Every structure is written in structure tokens, then in C-alpha cells.
Amino acid sequence: MPEKTVGQPRPSIPEPPAADxxxxxxxxxxxxxxxxxxxxxxxxxxxGYLPASALRGISRRMRIPLSRIYGVVSFYxxxxxxxxxxxxxxxxxxxxxxxxxxxxxxxxxERELGVGEGETTPDLAxxxxxxxxxxxxxxxxxxxxxxxxxxxxxxxxxxxxxxSYRQREP
Amino acid sequence: MKRLQTVQDLERLRRELxxxxxxxxxxxxxxxxxxxxxxxxxxxxxxxxxxxxxxxDRVRVVRVGCHGLCAGxxxxxxxxxxxxxxxVTAADVPEIIERTILGxxxxxxxxxxxxxxxxxxxxxxxxxxxQMRRVLRNCGVVDPKSLEDAVAHGAYAAAxxxxxxxxxxxxxxxxxxxxxxxxxxAGFPTGKKWQLARQAQGQPKYIICNADEGDPGAFMDRAxxxxxxxxxxxxxxxxxxxxxxxxxFIYIRSEYPLAIECVEEALAQARQAGLLxxxxxxxxxxxxxxxxxxxxxxxxxxxxxxxxxxxxxRATPRQxxxxxxxxxxxxxxxxxxxVETCANVPRIFELGAEKYADVGTEDSKxxxxxxxxxxxxxxxxxxxxxxxxxxxxxxxxxxxxxEGRAFKAAQMGGxxxxxxxxxxxxxxxxxSTPQDTGAxxxxxxxxxxxxxxxxxxxxxxxxxxxxxxxxxxxxxCRVGTKRMCEILTxxxxxxxxxxxxxxxxxLAELLADVTSCGLAPNAVRxxxxxxxxxxxxxxxxxxxxxxVCRALAAAPAP
Numbered sequence: 001m002p003e004k005t006v007g008q009p010r011p012s013i014p015e016p017p018a019a020d021x022x023x024x025x026x027x028x029x030x031x032x033x034x035x036x037x038x039x040x041x042x043x044x045x046x047x048g049y050l051p052a053s054a055l056r057g058i059s060r061r062m063r064i065p066l067s068r069i070y071g072v073v074s075f076y077x078x079x080x081x082x083x084x085x086x087x088x089x090x091x092x093x094x095x096x097x098x099x100x101x102x103x104x105x106x107x108x109x110e111r112e113l114g115v116g117e118g119e120t121t122p123d124l125a126x127x128x129x130x131x132x133x134x135x136x137x138x139x140x141x142x143x144x145x146x147x148x149x150x151x152x153x154x155x156x157x158x159x160x161x162x163x164s165y166r167q168r169e170p
Numbered sequence: 171m172k173r174l175q176t177v178q179d180l181e182r183l184r185r186e187l188x189x190x191x192x193x194x195x196x197x198x199x200x201x202x203x204x205x206x207x208x209x210x211x212x213x214x215x216x217x218x219x220x221x222x223x224x225x226x227d228r229v230r231v232v233r234v235g236c237h238g239l240c241a242g243x244x245x246x247x248x249x250x251x252x253x254x255x256x257x258v259t260a261a262d263v264p265e266i267i268e269r270t271i272l273g274x275x276x277x278x279x280x281x282x283x284x285x286x287x288x289x290x291x292x293x294x295x296x297x298x299x300x301q302m303r304r305v306l307r308n309c310g311v312v313d314p315k316s317l318e319d320a321v322a323h324g325a326y327a328a329a330x331x332x333x334x335x336x337x338x339x340x341x342x343x344x345x346x347x348x349x350x351x352x353x354x355x356a357g358f359p360t361g362k363k364w365q366l367a368r369q370a371q372g373q374p375k376y377i378i379c380n381a382d383e384g385d386p387g388a389f390m391d392r393a394x395x396x397x398x399x400x401x402x403x404x405x406x407x408x409x410x411x412x413x414x415x416x417x418x419f420i421y422i423r424s425e426y427p428l429a430i431e432c433v434e435e436a437l438a439q440a441r442q443a444g445l446l447x448x449x450x451x452x453x454x455x456x457x458x459x460x461x462x463x464x465x466x467x468x469x470x471x472x473x474x475x476x477x478x479x480x481x482x483x484r485a486t487p488r489q490x491x492x493x494x495x496x497x498x499x500x501x502x503x504x505x506x507x508x509v510e511t512c513a514n515v516p517r518i519f520e521l522g523a524e525k526y527a528d529v530g531t532e533d534s535k536x537x538x539x540x541x542x543x544x545x546x547x548x549x550x551x552x553x554x555x556x557x558x559x560x561x562x563x564x565x566x567x568x569x570x571x572x573e574g575r576a577f578k579a580a581q582m583g584g585x586x587x588x589x590x591x592x593x594x595x596x597x598x599x600x601x602s603t604p605q606d607t608g609a610x611x612x613x614x615x616x617x618x619x620x621x622x623x624x625x626x627x628x629x630x631x632x633x634x635x636x637x638x639x640x641x642x643x644x645x646x647c648r649v650g651t652k653r654m655c656e657i658l659t660x661x662x663x664x665x666x667x668x669x670x671x672x673x674x675x676x677l678a679e680l681l682a683d684v685t686s687c688g689l690a691p692n693a694v695r696x697x698x699x700x701x702x703x704x705x706x707x708x709x710x711x712x713x714x715x716x717x718v719c720r721a722l723a724a725a726p727a728p
Binding site: 035036037038040041071072075076077078079090093094095096098099100131132133134135136137138139140142144147148149150151152 | 203206241385388392425428465541581585623628631638641
């Protein structure tokens with residue numbers, strides 16, 4: 001993968017309050033009996049990423065060393081240890097999309113958002129990543145914003161889709 | 171729905187559903203794959219138009235799963251006549267209601283056409299005519315969110331009969347006789363796998379459905395889960411009964427939120443109806459099942475990695491033997507079956523093993539779903555008996571290559587599959603297709619490449635994928651895919667060293683032999699084998715014959 005040059009410094013937002021983290025771990029009833037990956041997903045669903053304080057809390061409650069938890073977190077593509085945008089834009093770089101111009105689509109997304117792959121916009125509205133395959137090859141080139149698929153993209157369509165999300169932002 | 175206490179309750183429900191008055195017309199709109207292109211707007215417009223004209227009692231709109239012809243999105247089928255419309259938008263809705271529903275005529279511009287003739291009936295469209303849709307029979311027909319609709323179309327009949335009258339050994343025997351083999355790609359005989367797990371020591375036993383469809387170019391499992399989830403559940407119930415497993419898991423990749431939603435809903439409804447849980451249909455067989463959501467790792471498609479991930483750990487493959495059938499999830503005997511494999515199981519009992527094995531080849535029985543994508547007219551899902559040729563799939567069903575281009579290669583079976591050149595178009599595709607041709611059926615992904623594709627660029631993309639997704643456990647993959655990627659990047663950027671092609675070749679051969687999980691990027695190896703001249707042109711003449719690699723000159727026009 002070529003290095004991206006359109007990067008922005010990562011926006012910093014404070015960690016969620018300790019009480020919020022603790023009460024969410026209570027709500028998930030985190031204990032050694034649960035599945036670690038499921039717990040991590042439950043935390044990320046709530047906070048949008050995995051705050052360090054939550055990982056420490058999980059480690060304590062599940063009696064799993066923090067190092068092992070970090071091993072799991074860093075293994076899977078969809079765990080984030082840093083805050084992300086409210087919307088996640090996933091550009092597909094599968095083979096079908098690749099031969100149908102996924103590169104141009106990604107360029108258009110990067111241009112429109114002003115960030116590169118793996119980065120969040122300064123207003124925390126969007127996080128951009130690429131994924132191996134969305135499994136919607138007939139829509140190629142395709143992308144996903146949160147849980148919605150968008151297909152047969154052109155740079156113009158990318159622009160109008162992202163702008164419509166922007167407009168709906170508070 | 172109220173709880174079904176016995177097998178008779180289920181059949182009574184089915185009879186009752188069948189006796190209900192059918193509406194004059196049922197409009198089935200693909201609301202899964204077609205969603206990205208406005209299917210839900212079409213559904214809303216239909217609901218509105220039907221209400222406005224006071225037709226609610228006579229016309230039913232069903233939000234169904236994939237019809238298969240994804241290239242035609244948004245697609246709909248209007249029953250009872252079986253009229254197939256494609257490219258439908260919300261603006262077409264008033265005309266569809268006016269002309270087709272009320273007037274009994276077809277809207278020609280929405281029908282399938284090859285430019286000469288117009289075909290209105292789904293079963294006459296060439297894309298469907300040459301298929302044998304066994305597993306996909308109810309996909310695009312039933313409402314995936316309704317257990318009642320599934321039951322009305324025959325769901326759980328096989329499970330009810332088997333659980334009440336068959337022994338687990340008889341079930342295994344029947345599946346063995348059917349010749350069913352793993353549809354995820356490896357092709358291990360399903361009956362044999364179940365038998366090994368049944369005989370294995372250790373309790374409890376587990377069954378896991380592998381719905382981590384990670385191969386780029388494959389989307390048949392997603393379509394089945396979104397379109398007919400109860401079929402997969404029923405297959406798993408039968409498998410669990412055969413091996414004696416009280417608990418099962420469906421591991422679905424998180425990139426498939428709609429599939430997760432459909433399966434969760436199906437599980438809740440099945441549980442409420444007494445088709446899951448303690449004493450299914452009053453038979454004394456207890457079975458509970460849950461969804462495990464993946465977290466993004468391609469290697470989870472390999473069964474030992476999938477098991478590690480299901481247990482909440484890093485998904486690195488285990489050394490085998492011991493195999494999962496003896497030492498699987500939590501060290502207990504575990505069967506891992508792919509979605510399509512599970513979905514085939516109820517069909518074996520509906521048809522009987524002999525009839526099931528009527529189609530296919532000597533050692534590859536039944537049908538296989540292929541997902542067609544790339545440079546092909548009718549991309550979508552194709553189900554045909556095993557042993558059909560690539561030419562039938564790509565040309566007869568897929569409609570060939572658009573824009574007057576020529577077929578160059580098919581990238582089959584994902585990155586671990588192969589790149590098949592035109593010379594092998596007439597080779598029958600089955601489990602026994604010689605592996606070295608590259609025509610590896612694998613999961614059934616068929617990505618068609620036309621003559622505008624550069625095989626070096628495609629190979630680089632595949633290697634980049636393999637490198638990104640390498641789990642890092644074994645050095646040949648962790649380092650090898652990185653080196654492979656570097657060589658291919660040099661080739662596409664005109665920076666290649668004279669011996670880079672040989673180096674790439676030896677690396678590709680090595681990886682094919684030694685990776686721990688077996689998921690080597692074989693597609694790179696076969697691309698190199700059949701298109702070596704193209705690779706060499708990138709070195710010697712610093713040319714990209716297809717004109718794709720921007721840093722290189724395109725080949726002069728012949």
C-alpha cells in the first residue's frame with residue numbers, strides 16, 4: 001500500500017468518565033464466564049472505540065492479563081484503541097472492486113473528507129478505512145457507511161453521498 | 171407464534187398456512203443485496219401505492235432476499251405469474267401497479283432483454299433457465315424475517331421427520347450416501363466429518379457454522395443467510411442431532427450486519443416456536459444456538475482459527491492433527507460446516523440421498539452456488555450441478571463479457587484459488603478438477619477478468635490482501651507475502667530486477683507448500699504460470715501490455 005500524504009493530526013478527545021465505563025461493564029455483566037471478543041464488541045458498540053480504562057476494567061473483571069487482551073485487540077481489524085468518527089466509511093478494496101476502479105473511489109473519498117485511510121476527520125464526523133471485501137461484488141466499486149452499502153460508485157456519487165451525510169451532521 | 175409442542179403441531183401449522191386465502195398478487199422485492207441501489211424506496215413506494223388504491227387485501231409486498239441476478243438491481247418477482255422485473259426504481263411503481271397488477275400486462279422496459287428479445291417470465295430468463303436452484307430455491311421467495319412464511323415453504327419438515335423417526339446413525343448414513351462435501355472449498359465429506367465427531371470421546375460436542383465468508387469475490391453465504399436463514403438453522407439442527415451436540419454457534423463476519431440481523435431474528439423466532447431449546451418439537455432433543463460476531467480477520471475462514479476466535483482468542487491456526495472433530499472448541503469434539511453445506515443438508519432429506527446424488531459428477535454430488543462478479547454481464551448468484559464448465563457459468567448463464575471485450579481469465583475461489591485462462595473454459599468444475607490448472611472451485615467465487623485487466627496488477631492486489639490478512643503465526647506467510655508484495659509492486663512500478671519473476675515464482679511455490687493454515691495466495695502462482703509473458707514484459711521491456719500500470723508504457727497497438 002502506498003503511503004498516504006493527506007494525513008491530519010489525530011483529534012484528541014478525553015477518555016470517557018470512569019463512572020460511565022464502570023457502569024457499562026456492569027451492564028455487560030463482565031465476568032470470567034464471558035467471551036472476551038463479545039465483551040470487547042459490547043464496549044466498542046457503546047464508546048465507538050476501546051478506551052484504555054475499559055480494557056483495564058475488563059482485565060480485572062475477567063482475570064485476563066492486559067497483555068493478552070491487547071493481543072486480541074490488535075489482532076482483529078475492527079477493534080480500535082483510539083476514538084473514531086461518528087460515521088465509519090469502509091471502502092472495499094476486494095478484487096472485483098479493484099478491477100472496477102476502487103482506487104479512484106478511495107481517492108475521491110479521501111479528497112472529500114480530507115483524511116487518509118485509517119484516519120478520522122478533525123470534527124470527528126468520519127473515520128475512513130479500507131476493508132478486504134464487503135461481499136457485495138456486484139455493486140463494485142462499493143463502500144459502506146456504518147451499516148449501509150453503497151454501490152456502483154463514481155467519484156461524483158461519492159461526493160454527493162458524503163455531502164448528504166455532512167448535511168445531516170449536527 | 172405459539173410454541174409448537176409436537177411434530178404434528180408443525181404439520182398442522184403448515185396445513186393451516188396453506189389453506190389461507192392467497193392474495194391476487196405477491197410482489198417479492200429483493201431487499202438485501204438490492205438495498206444499496208434503492209430497494210427499500212421501491213418497497214415503500216409499493217406500500218404507498220397499494221394503500222392509496224385500496225389494494226391491501228389483494229396485493230402483498232414481501233421484502234425478500236437475493237433473487238440472484240444482482241446485476242439487475244433492484245429486482246422483483248411478481249407471482250403467481252412469475253414476472254421478473256429488473257432495474258426497478260420507486261418512479262416505476264405506479265406503472266407496475268397499473269399495468270401489471272391491475273391490467274395483467276407486462277412493463278416491457280423493466281423486463282430482461284438481450285437486445286433482441288424481451289423475456290418477462292423469470293423461469294424463461296436465460297440466467298435462470300440454465301440453473302438448478304436447489305439450495306437457493308426459497309431465497310428471494312420467502313420473507314427472511316418470518317418463520318411462518320418459511321414453514322409455509324417447507325422449512326423444518328426434514329428436521330421434524332428426522333428428529334422424530336431417525337437415529338443419529340441413520341442421519342449420518344444418509345448424508346454420507348448423498349455424497350455431500352464441504353462447500354467452503356476444502357471438500358471434506360460431510361457425513362464422514364459427522365461420523366468422526368459422533369465417535370469422538372468428550373462432552374459436550376459442538377457444531378459451528380462457518381459464516382465468515384472472507385474470500386474477496388464470494389457472497390453466496392451472505393445471500394443464503396439474508397434470504398433463507400431458517401434453511402441454515404435447520405441444517406445445523408440436523409447436524410447437531412447427528413453428532414449429539416447440545417450447542418451450536420454461527421460465526422458471522424461483522425461486515426455482514428444484515429445477515430447478523432436476519433439470523434438473530436430467525437433464532438429468536440425458532441426459539442419461541444420450540445424449534446430450538448429444550449425438547450425440540452417434543453422429541454427430547456435439546457439444542458441451543460447463538461450468533462458469534464466476527465471482528466475482522468480473514469484467517470477465521472480456516473476452521474481451527476475460527477474455533478480460536480469463537481473462544482474469544484486471537485485467530486491463529488492450530489497444528490493439525492488433532493483435528494477439530496476430536497479436539498475443537500474448548501478442546502471438545504467440534505464440527506465446523508460452511509453455510510452452504512448446512513443449507514444443503516435439509517435438501518438431502520427432502521429429496522432422499524439417491525435423488526440428491528442424481529446430479530453432479532462421480533465424486534462431486536449435488537449443486538454448487540457460484541458468485542459471479544467482475545467483467546461479466548449478469549453478475550450475481552448462480553447455482554448449477556457440480557461438473558458444469560466455466561464457459562456455461564460465465565457465458566450461457568452470465569451472458570459473457572460486456573462492451574465487446576474478450577475473456578482473459580477467471581479468478582476462482584478467492585486468493586487461495588487460482589487464475590484460470592481461457593484455455594480451460596471447457597474444463598468441468600468440481601472437487602476433482604485438477605488443482606494445477608488453477609480452476610479451483612474453492613468457495614465458488616468467480617471473478618471474471620477481461621482483456622483490460624493486467625494480471626500483474628491483479629496479482630499485486632491479491633498479494634497485498636494476503637499480506638494484510640496474514641495472521642503472523644508462521645514465518646513463510648508473514649515474511650513471504652511481504653516479499654511477494656514488494657516484488658509485485660516493483661513490477662507494476664517499472665522498478666523490477668531482472669530475476670524478480672523467478673524470485674516471485676519460487677516464493678509462490680514455497681508458500682503453496684508450507685503455510686500453516688493452507689491459505690496461500692495461490693492465485694498469484696497461477697497468474698504467473700499462465701501469464702508469464704505479461705509479467706516478463708513488465709521487467710524486460712518495461713511495458714504493461716494491458717496499459718494498466720501507470721508507471722509503465724502501454725504495449726504498442728498491434
